[in-house]
Amino acid sequence: MQSVIGWTLGEWHAAYRSGAMTPDRLLSLAAQYSADDSAWIARAQPEQLAMQLAQLNDRLDAVGGDIDKLPLYGVPFAIKDNIDAAGWDTTAACPEFAYSPTSDAAVVAKLRAAGAILMGKTNLDQFATGLVGTRSPYGAVGNSFNADYVSGGSSSGSASVVARGLVAFALGTDTAGSGRVPAGFNNIVGLKPTKGRFSNTGLVSACRTLDCISVFALTVEDAAAVAQVAQGYDASDAYSRSNPYTAPVSVGASIKLAIPASLEFFGDTQNQAVFEQAVEHFKALGAVISEVDFSAFKALADQLYSGPWVAERTVALEGMLEHQPQAINPVVRGIVENGLQYSACDAYKAEYLRAELSRRINDTLAGFDALLVPTSPTIRTRADMVLEPVRYNAQFGYYTNFTNLADLSALALPAGLRADGLPCGITLLAPAWHDSALAHLGQRWQASLELPLGATERQLPAPAAAQQAPGTVRVAVVGAHLSGMPLNFQLTTRNAVLVEQTLTASTYRLYALPGTVPPKPGLARADGGRSIIVELWDMPIARFGEFVVEIPAPLGIGTLMLADGRSVKGFICEPWALADALDVTEFGGWRAYVTSKG
Template sequence: MTTDVVTSTATATDRARRALSRIEEVDRPEVWITLRDATDILADAAAVDARVAAGETLPLAGFVVAVKDNVDVAGLPTTAGCPEFAYTHQTTASGVSRLIDAGAVVLGKTNLDQFATGLVGTRSPYGAVRCAWDPARISGGSSSGSAAAVGLGIADIGIGTDTAGSGRVPAALHGIVGIKATLGVIPTHGVVPACVDYDCLTVLAESLDLATKAAAVMAAPDERDPRSRTWPTDVRLAAPAQIRLAVPRPEDLTALCAEYRDAFDATVDEARRSGIEITEVDISPLLDAATLLYDGALVAERYAAVGTFLDTERAGADPTVAAIVASAQKPAAHELVTDLDSLVHTRAYARAVLEGFDGLLLPTTTEHPTIAAVQADPVEINRRMGTYTNFCNLLDMAAVAVPGVPTPEGHPFGVMAVVPAFDDQVAVDIAARLTGVEAPRFVDSGVELAVFGAHLLGQPLHFQLEDLGARFSEQVYTSDAYRLMALNTTPPKPGLVRHRPGEGASIVGELFRVSEAGLGRFLAALPAPMTLTSVELADGRWVVGFGCTQDASADGADITEFGGWVEYLRMA
């Protein structure tokens, strides 16, 4: 198995100098709308190095960031891809501010499909953004500049937005990772709205580990964003060992070009070979819902965002974007109510069709067109490219986009792990399995639970932890104050009993993280004679762990000499 764990041995100044050198080397001015002065970038990098030298722990120390220019960065203009719209805030968007606090250094603001309206990256008066690996092809939008900055090896992290797929489509076209969290998990404070109820801040990076690390830093509620959300108390913290994925039926894949269809089939076959269970399901209602974002009354949100501004016929307005926003003025209120009701029914269908599955595996987009092709047909190609992404936010789902098996021609091809709201960690774990890397932790929540017997990995009751979405953390040992008893139970299990320090032995166990509500359900269903109590670990930590009643321990056999339950079973 390969790994893609984030390491940052270079200093922040080293990384900043390398990024500035790469900007000169690739000569892609269309990637940027505002590039910060090199002196300011290096000063920020030096400040990060000073913080590290002073002993601060900065999870993103020195990583350089490209920010989509519909996201505020203090002191830099925000244009949203339209020169006349530009304004300069003295407050940075909360998600980006958290990256900076974690040690990241902002390079500048990147080009985009104007007002984040598009999936192609050509709808900008600042120029069409070219694909990093083939300048004749589109970068993909609307987060085109941020994706290209990562794909070109300039930025470690690209910040985009995603309403209809704008943080996932360009990731797929560049062969990188795109994380679109559950709506509101990463606040949209400081983001120019496109469709305010369905907008997300997204992260692009070359590795799943770095993308997840950045997303985790950005994720937390912000009172300045009334739509921001926190992880629920029953959040799932891991995918199960045996992953089950739903995939579309062949008739739901007709939008794919031939080479992408071959690549998707190969990716599904590779997933099967890795041990993932695959089942075809009918996703046509989800695809029907996807059309509502532009072809239904929901598009009215785009007019609410910038319609009044574009009504003034600004010279810098992209004609395709202006036409889309102008048309968004037409739907009647009753049509919007009808479409919202339709989404309620489709959300219910999505829950039902994915019952028993850990996620839905989809192609990210349908094709990788040339810039010339998009300029000749600016609407239909764009519409087609959102076939599998448009419904995600409408149905309150999360997605992680990763590279799949390349096309027969060797070009990048992307797939998405799509999951219900707040199953973001499950999506990350699925993405890790698909790409053969160690699964990084996204969700920072839950309670530590130590187990010592039948709930250990590979033991008969471990499924109960998997059902709760518990996440394995590490192997642990108790202090020397514990004795282990083999209890008279079915199935057989041990009981951990605390004595005075030195009167027992260090007993091996495993530490898991489980949600607060999951731990409550676990405790409520715990059969006698088992108990949950505080357990002292060898390193001095106290965690929730298993114990047993005094009468059960008195009737059990002392197996402390074996040092743990698995060793006892092996020797018995």
């Protein structure tokens, strides 16, 4: 079998379309998985794969044999073993807890319906409690670059199998950073979605109000593509939410980033050096970096384990604590038992504090594209963790623990290799529903680096053609709304982002309308026309109506044809207003006409 180690989604798709790969060859891939690899708790057995391949064939028949209609056709993936899959036990890394679900978790069902093939379930810090990857009876998961170091957790196995290219992507979970710290420690991407963007039906909860199923991939492009398949409102999950489509979907040419005014690395000068290099690299990409007060972030992070919020983990394990406490990892048990000391009054006070700090955090982030932080301030050896399992774990969560408490979205990215060869990562954080904007910025970041993908030594392939972001309207503007023009603020204040400058089809004429303030053009379809310069902007769909309401007669929004055959929404003009208008078509665009008038 040809090597498929480290293939991206695009490479899987290309191989299937060309016939160079067929899904049945995944049987050979599964046979290559080592039986003593501690990243796995369960590997797909031949009969499980055969059943999935038969289902895949049925799905392909249902779409007329067009694999492009199955966006994850034949793509191998893995899931953390606190997520259900029918036909597989769910253990949460505790054999005594294990059960056999009869249905897939909602997210797993979506991925399989899109054609993905489940190759196995992965190891984790027991009950998703830990950021280390060492708290499992199935064995510690070593770092994919140096097994003497921790892999990060709790989604240790999922990060490991992705970093080594054994699957194209994997699901983890993230409550306190479990979808980000392992990404940083293994040189991969960790997408922590907005809470409620993915359904948690079929997930073993750690903290039900905070838990997020997350995505690990070698590239931001792949992580974002998987997230588009996995997302969606689910009425069976009380914490599921619908995307309001009001947030920005990309980041403009001018990047505005916040960083903590005071940074903590716990003496790890190698991590500090990589982060400082990352800040300078962002500046080279045109980013404006501003320092912000980090005290509210730090205070909220401390609440997750040092206050009543830990009792939510106690609730999740209430039955195990009562009936089988000896089955729980001693470090995990010590953490969750702390929740028994808090009262209901303590819990309400903690919620009031969370709300106050969350408001301060979101106010701090207003006006920035993202907060840039180290994914983890430091990394430790597995031997270190034996000596200080709680203190060093807390250090790993310094820049992660506040995220879900504050209802933020996050994207962990590779940043570089330290002097000792270990990976070091950065994380971008933004308010809820800014997921697409973070992915857009993350793709620009990853494309600007020359880092191997995970631990595979493969390089980032050429990106796929950019697609319009879901939840947006693409609007063509031709006059006073162009960049730098008087009404451009009507776009930017609604989180619209410039996509490109292009041309209409050669069937339009441009007119300067008399008496308009500020001066505005009218665009009209006509015989004997020519191509006119326009800008394309993507606007969140929920803001589009506000924008249209502000457009005065005789202008309106219709459908424009572009020179390359695309059709988009754009400005049109009622014919009655053109009789007294000046034809300025010869200038080819409004900006050139305005310039000609001095």
